[in-house]
Amino acid sequence: MLVKIASAAVLGLEAYQIEVEVDVSRGLPGQSIVGLPDAAVKESRDRVRAALENSGFSSPPGYFTINLAPADTRKEGPLYDLPIALGMLLVSEQIAGKNMDHPIVIGELSLDGSVKPVNGVLAICFSLSKTPRQVIVPAANADEAALAQHLEVIPVDSLRQAADFLAGQIEIKPHKVDLEAMFQDEPEYDLDFADVKGQQHVKRALEVASAGGHNVILIGSPGSGKTMLARRLPTIMPPLSLPEALEVTKLYSVCGLLDRKGCLITHRPFRSPHHTTSDIGIIGGGRIPRPGEVSLGHLGVLFLDEFPEFEREVLEVLRQPLEDGQVTISRAHSTLTYPAQFMLVAAMNPCPCGNYLDPLKACTCSALKVKNYWSRLSGPLLDRIDLHIEVPRLKQEELAAQPMGEPSKVIRQRVIKARELQQKRFNGSSTYCNARMTPRQMREFCRLDKEAEELLKSAIMHLQLSGRAYDRILKVSRTIADLAGETVIQACHIAEATQYRTLDRKEMN
Amino acid sequence: MKLLVWPHMGRESFWQGLDGEAIAQKFLVEQNYRIIAANFSSHQGEIDIIAYDADTLVFVEVKNYSFRCYGSPLSAISRSKRANIIHAARTYLYKNKIKNVNCRFDVITIYRQADGSRQVELLKNAFMIN
Numbered sequence: 001m002l003v004k005i006a007s008a009a010v011l012g013l014e015a016y017q018i019e020v021e022v023d024v025s026r027g028l029p030g031q032s033i034v035g036l037p038d039a040a041v042k043e044s045r046d047r048v049r050a051a052l053e054n055s056g057f058s059s060p061p062g063y064f065t066i067n068l069a070p071a072d073t074r075k076e077g078p079l080y081d082l083p084i085a086l087g088m089l090l091v092s093e094q095i096a097g098k099n100m101d102h103p104i105v106i107g108e109l110s111l112d113g114s115v116k117p118v119n120g121v122l123a124i125c126f127s128l129s130k131t132p133r134q135v136i137v138p139a140a141n142a143d144e145a146a147l148a149q150h151l152e153v154i155p156v157d158s159l160r161q162a163a164d165f166l167a168g169q170i171e172i173k174p175h176k177v178d179l180e181a182m183f184q185d186e187p188e189y190d191l192d193f194a195d196v197k198g199q200q201h202v203k204r205a206l207e208v209a210s211a212g213g214h215n216v217i218l219i220g221s222p223g224s225g226k227t228m229l230a231r232r233l234p235t236i237m238p239p240l241s242l243p244e245a246l247e248v249t250k251l252y253s254v255c256g257l258l259d260r261k262g263c264l265i266t267h268r269p270f271r272s273p274h275h276t277t278s279d280i281g282i283i284g285g286g287r288i289p290r291p292g293e294v295s296l297g298h299l300g301v302l303f304l305d306e307f308p309e310f311e312r313e314v315l316e317v318l319r320q321p322l323e324d325g326q327v328t329i330s331r332a333h334s335t336l337t338y339p340a341q342f343m344l345v346a347a348m349n350p351c352p353c354g355n356y357l358d359p360l361k362a363c364t365c366s367a368l369k370v371k372n373y374w375s376r377l378s379g380p381l382l383d384r385i386d387l388h389i390e391v392p393r394l395k396q397e398e399l400a401a402q403p404m405g406e407p408s409k410v411i412r413q414r415v416i417k418a419r420e421l422q423q424k425r426f427n428g429s430s431t432y433c434n435a436r437m438t439p440r441q442m443r444e445f446c447r448l449d450k451e452a453e454e455l456l457k458s459a460i461m462h463l464q465l466s467g468r469a470y471d472r473i474l475k476v477s478r479t480i481a482d483l484a485g486e487t488v489i490q491a492c493h494i495a496e497a498t499q500y501r502t503l504d505r506k507e508m509n
Numbered sequence: 510m511k512l513l514v515w516p517h518m519g520r521e522s523f524w525q526g527l528d529g530e531a532i533a534q535k536f537l538v539e540q541n542y543r544i545i546a547a548n549f550s551s552h553q554g555e556i557d558i559i560a561y562d563a564d565t566l567v568f569v570e571v572k573n574y575s576f577r578c579y580g581s582p583l584s585a586i587s588r589s590k591r592a593n594i595i596h597a598a599r600t601y602l603y604k605n606k607i608k609n610v611n612c613r614f615d616v617i618t619i620y621r622q623a624d625g626s627r628q629v630e631l632l633k634n635a636f637m638i639n
Contacts, residue, residue, distance in 0.1 A: 062611050
């Protein structure tokens with residue numbers, strides 16, 4: 001006797017179909033699972049046995065051979081419990097498979113026979129079938145699975161329910177979610193730029209950064225509000241579009257980081273790994289590579305506080321994803337590519353004691369100490385950061401004042417408008433924001449008027465800017481012009497953009 | 510039945526064991542088991558009772574307790590004990606050319622109560638071969 005049930009395995013962000021083949025032969029009682037199962041799959045034996053008995057079925061007699069085909073790929077995780085249990089019930093004829101539309105079945109079993117949620121359901125539902133198909137998923141994953149609207153999602157909470165459904169004894173209504181409704185209400189944030197006192201120029205710079213997708217470094221003495229400002233950055237970023245939201249949700253689903261209540265992530269992610277994080281933690285890795293912080297910050301913000309305190313290797317591995325917008329991780333078993341289009345926001349003190357640029361407090365660091373501190377950041381890395389912003393300590397009167405800033409909502413409206421302009425401009429190319437313009441696109445779109453050209457020339461002369469800094473200034477001024485709604489870059493835009501190149505000026509080096 | 514006192518076993522335990530097996534057999538017959546052999550041994554292990562429960566061949570291990578113990582009776586049958594029983598079962602199937610029959614391992618536990626009466630429990634499908 002042989003029964004086949006379709007299930008799925010996740011590899012990276014993609015999934016492929018698995019056939020769970022259950023065969024029984026008469027003889028001494030036993031069970032073996034083949035098809036390169038990992039420990040969690042092997043342990044399903046005990047869970048399935050207990051779940052069967054506690055669901056009112058009997059543990060069927062005979063020797064069971066369970067094959068997870070294709071046999072040459074490694075199978076991970078507990079998601080095969082439910083298909084194995086259903087296969088055993090079908091093969092021992094404890095239930096009749098009347099309602100067998102060859103559904104995809106996934107789910108972890110608890111010893112009491114209830115079905116528990118598993119990771120990667122969204123990835124499975126999106127990559128397995130382009131045509132309408134039945135999928136039987138744990139009830140806790142139903143919302144997530146139903147995001148794939150072409151599928152007929154059957155949520156089950158127990159083995160008994162799943163078995164009765166297959167036997168045609170009960171009907172379960174396919175689960176549906178309303179995607180439009182999820183996107184209608186604006187994402188709500190607890191934080192707001194209106195809470196921040198002073199620091200007008202930093203707020204403006206962050207607005208420019210989020211409008212053009214530019215990377216930012218905030219430099220300031222301790223307590224000046226670098227972290228506070230950075231944390232509020234997602235509140236002024238444009239909301240995620242549906243395909244973007246699905247992409248982010250897929251990533252979080254694969255990592256098991258999805259909040260079970262709200263199935264779709266509509267907020268831009270904000271990741272702030274501690275500075276002791278390893279390079280693998282940042283980039284991703286493992287025997288079967290898992291996404292790292294750069295991928296978890298995909299389409300959102302990767303905030304690195306105390307930037308120079310990170311290990312040098314950690315900072316250097318950031319270079320490639322900053323350039324490519326994706327990371328490819330190769331290990332003996334598999335090579336996987338994860339998206340990593342994040343906006344880097346770094347924060348640091350100007351020197352080890354933190355008071356180097358402070359007008360009031362004296363810096364106690366020696367010149368060598370300051371130099372060593374800065375030398376932890378390599379030139380190529382700083383080159384990839386478009387905006388350098390000084391965050392000065394607040395003055396007495398500013399501290400005492402009530403916070404009176406623009407609310408995030410207002411800023412976000414301007415950012416959205418600027419992004420829309422960019423989308424129109426780059427329509428059809430892989431570029432999606434000003435920060436990622438190619439040299440050719442720069443020549444085409446960064447037109448300067450006469451006055452602006454003169455100003456830029458004199459800036460290069462006086463500030464001794466490098467070729468790279470020149471490019472950066474052009475890109476940033478393009479964004480500033482977009483925010484102003486201008487098609488040609490004017491002198492004032494260039495002037496503002498030049499300000500954001502603190503580190504290119506002499507005094508910092 | 511070989512009448513032999515094992516060296517590690519007191520005379521009393523031996524008779525108690527035989528007594529227990531008799532009680533187990535009687536209990537199984539009451540449960541509609543058809544007993545076909547008892548105390549079958551291979552060179553590695555021994556099976557106390559072999560019986561048919563409907564068309565399933567059942568290898569039964571009898572455990573005697575002179576006190577009420579806690580925990581599963583399954584835990585009283587160690588991994589090596591299970592291996593011995595499985596070996597004996599395989600030998601039995603081979604010697605008697607039994608093929609294509611569903612088999613099962615049951616455990617009978619017999620507790621001796623304080624008043625001398627016995628309490629019998631049957632655990633069906635107590636373990637599997639792997």
